[in-house]
Amino acid sequence: MCEFTVYLRLKDELRVVAKSVVKAITDGLDVKLISLLGNVVTVEGAAIESVDVPNEKLILVKR
Numbered sequence: 001m002c003e004f005t006v007y008l009r010l011k012d013e014l015r016v017v018a019k020s021v022v023k024a025i026t027d028g029l030d031v032k033l034i035s036l037l038g039n040v041v042t043v044e045g046a047a048i049e050s051v052d053v054p055n056e057k058l059i060l061v062k063r
Contacts, residue, residue, distance in 0.1 A: 004058040006033050006041075009049060014059065017043055024048065024058060031060055 004021040007014040018041040023034040031048065033041045046060040 001036075002053060002056055003036055004051075004056050006043075006058045006060060008043060008046065009059055009061045017041060017060070021058065029063060 001022065003019075004024075005016060006018040006021050006024070008017045018033045018035065020035045020037070021033045021041075022036050025032045025034070026048070027042075029045050031043045031046045033043065035041075043060055045063050047063050049059045049061045051058050
């Protein structure tokens with residue numbers, strides 16, 4: 001199973017916002033990240049910039 005580490009791009013850095021994410025859902029201007037255990041992290045005002053399946057990496061950016 002593919003579990004992503006999710007990063008938020010902030011200018012010159014990538015900050016980890018969630019690990020073991022199996023689902024990402026856009027909800028209006030937010031992105032909801034759901035982990036393998038069902039934990040939900042909401043990143044407000046974000047959009048998906050890229051999804052890298054081989055490296056299990058998902059990058060978000062602020063809108």
